[in-house]
Amino acid sequence: MSVAGGLWRAVEHAVSVGAQALQVFTANQRRWEVPCPSDGDARRFRAAVSDWGGGFVASHASYLFNLASPDEGAGARSVRGLAAEIGRCGLLGIPWVVLHPGAHLEGGDRQAVEHGVHRVAARLAAAFDAAGHLHPHADGVGVLLENTAGQGTCLGGDVADLGRIVDACPARERLGVCIDTAHACAAGYDLATEEGYARLMAAVEGAVGLGRVRLFHVNDSATPCGARSDRHAHIGLGHVGAAGFARLVRDPRFAAHPMVLETHKGKDMAEDRRNLRVLRRLAAGDDPGKAACDVEGLKE
Incomplete structure (x- = not known):
């Protein structure tokens, strides 16, 4: 949700579309140096969440962070950025930060992946430690590792990467997982089929256990299964499909x-209203084909 005009505006937007969960950027995700919210803004955000009824809130980390980078300078800057994000979330009362694991930027062999995994694990621990010095409530904030479309050298296209990061991280008790459906499809898990859905969930169970899954990003995929390209589509109108x-x-x-x-x-936000409506129709047992035909609110 947009935070234009103030962080609390995102909560207002969530209420306006009837959402029960919310994800925000606590700062400009395209900049390294960002200010911390003022105490007044933090109080207003917390009050808005409380008035909303305490719905689920997560932040999404900046796309600039790359904890898997082999470059020590880039890695250190990513640690500082993530620590600041965790500190902001502590101030705002947001319990989880969603994080892309990053790209190892080396060859495609197994050793390059393992090196990237261990860099992410060590830098996560460093970020948690640094965040504890920034805000007294930062210790209550965890990180949700998000699966990716597997593009380039990005970790997380294979959900086993997430499990290896968790296993290698000294602060693993503060780690969970976010599953993005569009990313899973693009990475080769064919969620349009029962077999593909079962394969993804079996992979998650084997890698981290379903108990670590705390959040889903429900996005359809504009690119075919296995394309390793991250492009989202409206629910039921992509390659996951309404049945998925x-x-x-x-x-x-x-x-x-x-x-x-x-x-x-x-x-x-007519598109959000439409997508939520379709998901709720599906949850209530509506025929997927009929639910996907609901295109009210979508722009040509």
Whole structure:
């Protein structure tokens, strides 16, 4: 949700579309140096969340961070940036930061992946430690490692990468996982089929255990299964398809899990209303084909 005009505006937007979960950027995700919210802004954000009814809130870390980088300078800057993000979340009362693991930027062999995994694990621990010195409530903030589309040398296209990071991290008790459906599809998990959905969940269970999954990014994929390209589509109109989302939202294992949209939205957020409506119809048992035909609110 947009935070234009103040962080609390994101909560107002969530309320306006009937959302029960929210993801925000606490700062400009395209800049390294960003100010910390004022105490007044933090109080206003916390009050807005409380008035909303305490719905689930997560932040998304900056896309600039690359904890897997072999460059020590880039790695150190990413640690400082993530520590500051964790500190801001402590101030705002946000319990989770969603983080892309990063790209190892080396060859495609197994050793390069393992080196990247261990860099991420060590730098996560360093960021948690540094954040504890920034804000007294930072110790209550955890990081959700997000699976990726597997583009280039990005870690996380294979969800086993996430498990290896968790296992190698001294602060593993503060780590969880966020599953992005569009990324999973693009990485080769065919969520349009029952077999593909089962394969993804078996991979997650084997890598980290389903208990570490704390959040879903529910996005359809504009690119085919296995394309390793990260482009999102509206629910039911991409390569995951309405039937794929029906499997997820009807899965009793995830009945209480928060799910957030990262699909394109206009100023009136009609697209979000439509996507939420389709997901709720699917959860209620509606026919996937009919639910996907609901295109009210989508722009040509």
